[in-house]
Amino acid sequence: MLGKLVRLIRSGNPAPAAQHALLTRIEVTVGNRIGEAPGFAEQLLPAAAAALEYFAQQIAAIPGPLPVATGPLFAAADDPRHALGRSLAVKESLTELSGDGEIYALLGMRQKTVNGSAAPVFADHTLRSLASSAEACRELLATAALDRLLGNFAEHVDKLRRKDRMLRIEWEWNLQHDAARVMADEPEAEFVEAARELTPENVLKGLRSWLSSPECFLRLECSDSTLPPPAGDSASIAPNLPLLHCSDRRQWLVCLVSFPAAAAAAALQGETHNHRYILI
Numbered sequence: 001m002l003g004k005l006v007r008l009i010r011s012g013n014p015a016p017a018a019q020h021a022l023l024t025r026i027e028v029t030v031g032n033r034i035g036e037a038p039g040f041a042e043q044l045l046p047a048a049a050a051a052l053e054y055f056a057q058q059i060a061a062i063p064g065p066l067p068v069a070t071g072p073l074f075a076a077a078d079d080p081r082h083a084l085g086r087s088l089a090v091k092e093s094l095t096e097l098s099g100d101g102e103i104y105a106l107l108g109m110r111q112k113t114v115n116g117s118a119a120p121v122f123a124d125h126t127l128r129s130l131a132s133s134a135e136a137c138r139e140l141l142a143t144a145a146l147d148r149l150l151g152n153f154a155e156h157v158d159k160l161r162r163k164d165r166m167l168r169i170e171w172e173w174n175l176q177h178d179a180a181r182v183m184a185d186e187p188e189a190e191f192v193e194a195a196r197e198l199t200p201e202n203v204l205k206g207l208r209s210w211l212s213s214p215e216c217f218l219r220l221e222c223s224d225s226t227l228p229p230p231a232g233d234s235a236s237i238a239p240n241l242p243l244l245h246c247s248d249r250r251q252w253l254v255c256l257v258s259f260p261a262a263a264a265a266a267a268l269q270g271e272t273h274n275h276r277y278i279l280i
Contacts, residue, residue, distance in 0.1 A: 022048045029150040030207060032157055037200035044204065047211040048146070054214045055145040059138045061220055062242060064256030065104050068263070073107070073255075075114075075121040083107070083125035084264045085271030089278075093130040094268065100261050104137040105130045108244065108252030108278045111225065122253070126276040134256055144280040145218040148247050152217070153210050157203060165193045173206035175216050218246045218280065225253050248279035 026044055027035045034040065066073060068080045084090055089105070097103055105127040111120035129144065131137040160166055171192050210216075220242040241253040268274075 020045055022052070025147075026150060026207070029147070030154045030157070030203065032154075032161070032198060032203050033200045034203045034207065035200075037204035040200075040204060043208060044211070047208050051149065051211045051214040052142060052146050055142040055218055056138070058218060058220050059141045059145075062106070062138070062254055062256055063240070064107075065134050065258040066107075066255055068107070068257045068259035073109070073122055073257075074125065079122075079125060080259075080263075081267045081270065083127060083267075083276075084259065085267035085269075086274055086276045087125075087127040088274045088276060089128040089130055090264050091268060091274040094261065094264055097130060097132055097261060101132070102258050103130055103132065103261050103264060104134045104256060104258050106137065106141060106254055106278065107257040108254050110250070110252065124276065126252070126278050127257070128278045128280070134258070137256060141280060145214070145246070148280055149210060149214065149217045150207075152247070153207055157198060157206070160192065161194045161198060163194070165191050168192050171197075173202070173209055175210055175213050218244070220244060220254075223253060246278075246280050252278060 020041070023035075023041055023045060026048060068074070068083065070077055070080060074080045074083070094103075106129050108124075108126045108128070109122040110124050112123040113120050114123060129137050129140040131140055160171055168190060223241055223243045225241040241255055244252045244254045
């Protein structure tokens with residue numbers, strides 16, 4: 001998957017840097033004349049590729065795919081149907097996937113004590129990034145993480161552009177805001193002005209800083225949640241369900257799952273409120 005995501009970079013006959021898809025993505029999303037900055041392609045292409053590869057490596061560690069069926073993941077008999085029918089991503093993406101074959105997606109869930117159960121069970125099952133293969137699903141997730149980074153950076157820049165000027169303590173390029181350092185570095189520079197701050201060169205420098213910290217946008221952490229091995233297969237190692245940290249304030253235990261397209265279509269017909277989603 002990593003090679004496919006960055007194949008144009010590692011290809012023996014790469015496209016010209018200015019035409020690279022990653023650079024086009026940056027120019028379209030970030031704007032602010034960033035493409036006019038000296039060294040735009042030379043500086044941002046390797047930085048964006050490294051961030052994308054980081055996301056791909058994190059997502060490659062997500063276990064699965066596992067079947068959407070009653071069992072360790074779904075304690076109640078109706079849970080698989082609710083997971084499919086109530087997920088907004090299923091409603092939005094199912095028609096784009098052709099045929100009646102198998103579909104793959106990210107499954108997020110949380111542990112809760114339900115109806116006085118003695119131990120927490122998995123609940124709030126939510127799907128996203130539906131695809132026709134597990135590899136394609138992982139690629140969608142990595143791309144979504146990069147798009148979130150670029151989109152958040154664009155919003156950061158546009159905030160200053162809209163206001164025209166801001167207190168420096170409210171504004172800086174770094175992801176890890178350090179008010180004490182900002183004031184110590186430039187104690188007399190109380191305000192920053194968009195016209196002076198948002199030059200193409202500064203926007204490029206700021207985006208490079210953000211791209212160098214992709215873990216601020218997506219990372220996996222180990223959890224204590226594991227699944228038992230398949231029945232009759234005591235030699236298998238129980239997969240750990242990692243905890244996904246991303247733009248969603250909710251923290252999801254995640255794995256990849258698969259399910260028949262027909263089952264998803266039937267589940268959608270039985271639900272009138274598709275309200276579950278995961279932000280990447």
